[in-house]
């Protein structure tokens with residue numbers, strides 16, 4: 001693939017990375033990624049994916065922006081309060097990189113629409129903020145055989161895991177049943193989804209380009225209070241409600 005002069009300039013630093021190069025950049029330009037949620041996790045993930053030159057970026061979120069979102073959802077601005085988040089995020093990411101094709105799905109992922117929504121994408125980023133959506137994404141990605149990046153955030157704490165369905169430990173291998181929701185909902189500190197969403201973008205870029213080693217079979221946790229990352233080895237669970245009964 002030949003890149004025009006402006007693309008050569010824009011991506012010069014990553015074209016110079018041997019792990020990416022022109023071949024990796026062409027793969028990024030051909031890739032279709034779906035961000036489910038354009039809030040605290042989806043904002044940084046979308047920024048970096050757009051900046052890196054992802055060909056198609058799908059944004060799925062049915063919510064409108066609330067003033068209380070802006071403490072962490074940095075793809076939006078104060079003037080966007082009351083607007084659909086997919087609209088303001090699309091405008092932000094498009095301004096960063098006009099070459100990215102952005103698709104807006106102004107709807108919440110449900111059991112009914114999940115299959116159709118995922119169909120056109122190569123990789124899914126779970127950037128949602130509730131367990132119901134996370135279990136739904138895990139199930140839909142398993143059914144559609146779509147690789148995905150899970151993330152969860154609470155207060156000062158975050159975690160993330162990359163899943164290749166049928167090959168590596170899935171979200172439900174690790175978390176078979178949803179925990180009770182924390183009451184009242186507090187936090188998170190805005191930088192926590194900033195850190196974790198950025199890691200999710202890195203995983204998506206690595207998946208597309210084949211660079212490095214994915215965060216599979218390893219749950220990465222981050223504690224901003226102690227400023228510690230930890231890695232927990234996880235593996236496929238034969239009793240997993242989604243991908244169990246390993247043959």
Ligand SMILES: [Zn+2]
Nearest residue numbers: 170173240243
């Ligand atoms: Zn599983």
